[in-house]
Amino acid sequence: xxxxxxxxxxxxxxxxxxxxxxxxxxxxxxxxxxxxxxxxxxxxxxxxxxxxxxxxxxxxxxxxxxxxxxxxxxxxxxxxxxxxxxxxxxxxxxxxxxxxxxxxxxxxxxxxxxxxxxxxxxxxxxxxxxxxxxxxxxxxxxxxxxxxxxxxxxxxxxxxxxxxxxxxxxxxxxxxxxxxxxxxxxxxxxxxxxxxxxxxxxxxxxxxxxxxxxxxxxxxxxxxxxxxxxxxxxxxxxxxxxxxxxxxxxxxxxxxxxxxxxxxxxxxxxxxxxxxxxxxxxxxxxxxxxxxxxxxxxxxxxxxxxxxxxxxxxxxxxxxxxxxxxxxxxxxxxxxxxxxxxxxxxxxxxxxxxxxxxxxxxxxxxxxxxxxxxxxxxxxxxxxxxxxxxxxxxxxxxxxxxxxxxxxxxxxxxxxxxxxxxxxxxx
Amino acid sequence: xxxxxxxxxxxxxxxxxxxxxxxxxxxxxxxxxxxxxxxxxxxxxxxxxxxxxxxxxxxxxxxxxxxxxxxxxxxxxxxxxxxxxxxxxxxxxxxxxxxxxxxxxxxxxxxxxxxxxxxxxxxxxxxxxxxxxxxxxxxxxxxxxxxxxxxxxxxxxxxxxxxxxxxxxxxxxxxxxxxxxxxxxxxxxxxxxxxxxxxxxxxxxxxxxxxxxxxxxxxxxxxxxxxxxxxxxxxxxxxxxxxxxxxxxxxxxxxxxxxxxxxxxxxxxxxxxxxxxxxxxxxxxxxxxxxxxxxxxxxxxxxxxxxxxxxxxxxxxxxxxxxxxxxxxxxxxxxxxxxxxxxxxxxxxxxxxxxxxxxxxxxxxxxxxxxxxxxxxxxxxxxxxxxxxxxxxxxxxxxxxxxxxxxxxxxxxxxxxxxxxxxxxxx
Ligand SMILES: NC(=O)c1ccc[n+]([C@@H]2O[C@H](COP(=O)([O-])OP(=O)(O)OC[C@H]3O[C@@H](n4cnc5c(N)ncnc54)[C@H](OP(=O)(O)O)[C@@H]3O)[C@@H](O)[C@H]2O)c1
Ligand SMILES: NC(=O)c1ccc[n+]([C@@H]2O[C@H](COP(=O)([O-])OP(=O)(O)OC[C@H]3O[C@@H](n4cnc5c(N)ncnc54)[C@H](OP(=O)(O)O)[C@@H]3O)[C@@H](O)[C@H]2O)c1
Numbered sequence: 001x002x003x004x005x006x007x008x009x010x011x012x013x014x015x016x017x018x019x020x021x022x023x024x025x026x027x028x029x030x031x032x033x034x035x036x037x038x039x040x041x042x043x044x045x046x047x048x049x050x051x052x053x054x055x056x057x058x059x060x061x062x063x064x065x066x067x068x069x070x071x072x073x074x075x076x077x078x079x080x081x082x083x084x085x086x087x088x089x090x091x092x093x094x095x096x097x098x099x100x101x102x103x104x105x106x107x108x109x110x111x112x113x114x115x116x117x118x119x120x121x122x123x124x125x126x127x128x129x130x131x132x133x134x135x136x137x138x139x140x141x142x143x144x145x146x147x148x149x150x151x152x153x154x155x156x157x158x159x160x161x162x163x164x165x166x167x168x169x170x171x172x173x174x175x176x177x178x179x180x181x182x183x184x185x186x187x188x189x190x191x192x193x194x195x196x197x198x199x200x201x202x203x204x205x206x207x208x209x210x211x212x213x214x215x216x217x218x219x220x221x222x223x224x225x226x227x228x229x230x231x232x233x234x235x236x237x238x239x240x241x242x243x244x245x246x247x248x249x250x251x252x253x254x255x256x257x258x259x260x261x262x263x264x265x266x267x268x269x270x271x272x273x274x275x276x277x278x279x280x281x282x283x284x285x286x287x288x289x290x291x292x293x294x295x296x297x298x299x300x301x302x303x304x305x306x307x308x309x310x311x312x313x314x315x316x317x318x319x320x321x322x323x324x325x326x327x328x329x330x331x332x333x334x335x336x337x338x339x340x341x342x343x344x345x346x347x348x349x350x351x352x353x354x355x356x357x358x359x360x361x362x363x364x365x366x367x368x369x370x371x372x373x374x375x376x377x378x379x380x381x382x383x384x385x386x387x388x389x390x391x392x393x394x395x396x397x398x399x400x401x402x403x404x405x406x407x408x409x410x411x412x413x414x415x416x417x418x419x420x421x422x423x424x425x426x427x
Numbered sequence: 428x429x430x431x432x433x434x435x436x437x438x439x440x441x442x443x444x445x446x447x448x449x450x451x452x453x454x455x456x457x458x459x460x461x462x463x464x465x466x467x468x469x470x471x472x473x474x475x476x477x478x479x480x481x482x483x484x485x486x487x488x489x490x491x492x493x494x495x496x497x498x499x500x501x502x503x504x505x506x507x508x509x510x511x512x513x514x515x516x517x518x519x520x521x522x523x524x525x526x527x528x529x530x531x532x533x534x535x536x537x538x539x540x541x542x543x544x545x546x547x548x549x550x551x552x553x554x555x556x557x558x559x560x561x562x563x564x565x566x567x568x569x570x571x572x573x574x575x576x577x578x579x580x581x582x583x584x585x586x587x588x589x590x591x592x593x594x595x596x597x598x599x600x601x602x603x604x605x606x607x608x609x610x611x612x613x614x615x616x617x618x619x620x621x622x623x624x625x626x627x628x629x630x631x632x633x634x635x636x637x638x639x640x641x642x643x644x645x646x647x648x649x650x651x652x653x654x655x656x657x658x659x660x661x662x663x664x665x666x667x668x669x670x671x672x673x674x675x676x677x678x679x680x681x682x683x684x685x686x687x688x689x690x691x692x693x694x695x696x697x698x699x700x701x702x703x704x705x706x707x708x709x710x711x712x713x714x715x716x717x718x719x720x721x722x723x724x725x726x727x728x729x730x731x732x733x734x735x736x737x738x739x740x741x742x743x744x745x746x747x748x749x750x751x752x753x754x755x756x757x758x759x760x761x762x763x764x765x766x767x768x769x770x771x772x773x774x775x776x777x778x779x780x781x782x783x784x785x786x787x788x789x790x791x792x793x794x795x796x797x798x799x800x801x802x803x804x805x806x807x808x809x810x811x812x813x814x815x816x817x818x819x820x821x822x823x824x825x826x827x828x829x830x831x832x833x834x835x836x837x838x839x840x841x842x843x844x845x846x847x848x849x850x851x852x853x854x
Contacts, residue, residue, distance in 0.1 A: 024567075127711040129556075132564040137559040137560075140444060140447065140731030140734075282724075283727050284728035285554060288717040291711060291712065297709075298710065301711035302711075304567030307567075
């Protein structure tokens with residue numbers, strides 16, 4: 001079976017695993033072309049003789065290529081390549097969360113029209129088999145929610161901050177030194193990467209478009225070591241969660257942000273670069289998948305799994321099974337996602353205040369006026385130098401819009417030096 | 428698409444979900460027959476008019492039945508029914524761990540010969556999608572080990588013993604009252620149920636027969652509340668684990684028994700009736716799947732997922748993909764599993780001894796002679812009445828055969844009243 005890969009990394013693993021494909025499916029796979037930017041670069045392991053190319057046409061126009069594997073990343077030109085491959089009747093395997101988030105439903109519709117496979121296990125959750133589970137094993141369920149830790153870089157940074165009381169900057173620098181964060185870490189630490197992945201998972205789970213730009217996204221750079229200390233006193237860990245929940249009105253709440261998670265919840269125990277996805281369905285109840293969300297080998301596991309699925313299918317029938325239906329024709333598809341303002345959540349609020357009597361009364365007055373009930377208050381870390389103290393308040397569930405409005409008023413109080421952090425609490 | 432079910436429970440759920448099958452696959456399923464023992468019994472929800480039958484021929488000989496779903500349990504006659512269904516070219520979905528453990532490789536070979544699907548997601552792990560993951564998403568991996576909690580009844584009992592210092596008998600009685608244990612709990616508490624499931628998972632993971640009778644199996648009735656107390660002092664939980672590991676000599680160690688698990692390991696945090704499966708592969712690394720291992724709804728999730736997979740496949744091609752190859756022709760297939768004697772493990776040993784000086788020296792002498800190094804010793808719970816004390820010893824990794832031999836000698840010591848427990852430690 002002829003195979004072309006767009007992007008170098010995983011292709012080399014394919015060579016290593018050619019034997020195992022043969023053994024596990026009974027069919028042999030012939031790696032014909034590997035598209036790279038620079039065909040002169042020394043690569044380890046070295047690619048087989050003659051497969052490297054810098055011309056995408058070598059793959060897209062080769063009738064002997066039946067499967068195109070894409071691991072190059074980015075929307076452009078990867079998206080166009082994938083569209084052309086599908087259009088030419090080739091099966092596609094991709095690890096590209098951005099393409100699947102931006103064009104997934106359209107590409108899936110095209111694959112269905114052309115009766116070819118489009119598989120993308122590695123695009124969300126890395127080596128965790130969540131994409132296939134949503135498409136297949138859990139398909140009978142009406143999925144109610146996804147709560148996940150799907151960015152290993154942020155989870156590594158947050159784990160360092162929690163364990164070593166490190167500052168965000170120090171933890172980021174360490175992550176960069178160890179190769180867990182890129183030189184430009186924006187996509188990871190601002191939640192953009194997680195939003196792409198949540199968009200992919202949410203679309204599969206809820207059978208409708210969850211556009212990444214409709215996902216409320218907050219990064220982690222605002223967190224300080226004291227937040228981890230206070231959260232721990234209250235019995236919580238702090239994790240960056242990617243959450244999508246079907247509300248009672250049928251709309252989906254989709255958001256990526258730091259959250260307080262009860263210490264005894266399994267998501268609180270996902271440490272370092274590990275990822276985890278919790279899925280709740282009407283039949284299966286709550287399922288948690290935990291594993292490596294990134295890395296060359298875990299990605300290879302997912303990409304190779306997809307290739308094996310296609311090879312197994314091709315062996316006995318040339319027309320593969322259709323993908324589960326996606327409502328690609330939904331009229332105003334963005335409206336399936338509701339704004340963060342309508343969220344109902346408990347909150348953790350950290351303020352720097354003047355260290356004087358009556359401050360709490362003023363803050364409590366404003367929250368009360370906004371229909372926000374206080375659950376706990378901790379006053380801490382009095383600083384005689386500046387005459388300030390830290391005021392940490394947790395609330396009972398309240399409307400996001402009310403909380404945002406009240407906090408703007410709190411910030412204007414003379415006794416409040418600053419609103420340092422507002423973190424949602426996930427029970 | 429015509430469907431017959433052997434066994435009543437899940438069939439009713441199918442009726443409830445007919446709409447969702449249509450919506451998710453584009454094909455409608457027609458439930459033609461449901462085989463039961465007693466067609467007069469009142470059932471809730473009531474089955475559709477005219478589908479109940481007590482005659483298996485109604486299903487097996489009906490050419491309009493394309494998929495046979497079996498949820499009746501037991502090897503006989505379920506196994507014969509499934510074989511006949513496959514022989515007749517019908518697709519099969521089963522929840523039956525015993526049949527899949529005893530006849531799985533043969534039935535899979537038959538399905539492959541007949542080019543039909545044989546899916547069995549519900550047979551191990553209930554609603555946890557582990558069977559499909561091993562067959563598909565993780566197929567690229569060379570699986571190195573499976574460590575799992577796959578019997579909800581025992582895990583519920585052990586959780587009660589740990590949390591409430593309950594005796595085994597009391598915890599079992601409570602599990603029975605709550606419907607988590609059957610009137611005859613033997614299969615669950617003796618590890619037989621878990622051995623069937625481990626046999627199913629191990630065969631898929633390692634691509635060879637792991638016969639359930641070759642799995643070393645120990646129950647949990649030997650455990651006392653004091654074991655949980657001592658284990659906790661040492662930093663461990665006690666769980667009944669089902670483990671299969673490929674050793675360096677290529678043989679598989681497969682065993683079901685209580686084990687000490689470090690408290691900070693995720694498997695130690697699997698509570699109550701929940702199940703979890705940890706899979707380690709050469710590419711994916713360590714993956715943990717956690718969820719409901721039993722119950723009507725979770726089982727329905729798995730069975731329905733299998734039906735949807737088949738229905739989706741049938742829509743576009745009448746010949747479904749082959750199953751991943753199993754070495755069904757391996758010559759002496761049992762020899763793939765090695766005896767427990769060859770296990771190397773750390774151990775927890777609890778003895779009741781005379782409360783007098785020199786006892787530890789005598790015990791330590793025997794262990795040392797057997798090449799067993801002691802890691803920790805706790806002497807506890809002196810009982811002035813009987814003049815005895817509890818001696819709890821943990822060892823460094825040693826050979827199982829050496830430990831069993833040494834313990835027999837320890838039991839013969841005059842100062843030793845009894846060897847209460849030997850529990851393996853899983854690090
Ligand atoms: N790494 C992970 O942990 C992981 C996990 C899950 C998913 N993914 C996804 O996998 C994809 C790649 O990630 P990666 O870490 O493997 O990236 P990478 O190491 O940068 O590899 C990208 C490969 O694509 C080639 N390439 C890039 N742009 C190209 C262009 N315009 N034309 C031709 N070739 C081009 C590069 O060629 P040269 O070698 O010549 O530069 C390189 O071989 C992304 O979609 C990423 O989101 C990665
Ligand atoms: N329940 C779970 O949590 C769970 C989870 C995973 C897998 N499973 C598997 O699912 C299977 C069934 O479990 P279950 O709990 O649903 O059992 P169940 O409640 O006893 O249901 C068995 C059904 O099969 C019918 N049946 C039994 N023997 C029969 C025979 N000889 N001829 C005709 N019909 C017969 C029964 O008919 P009547 O109604 O007339 O008695 C009943 O409808 C087993 O293989 C089990 O291991 C169960």
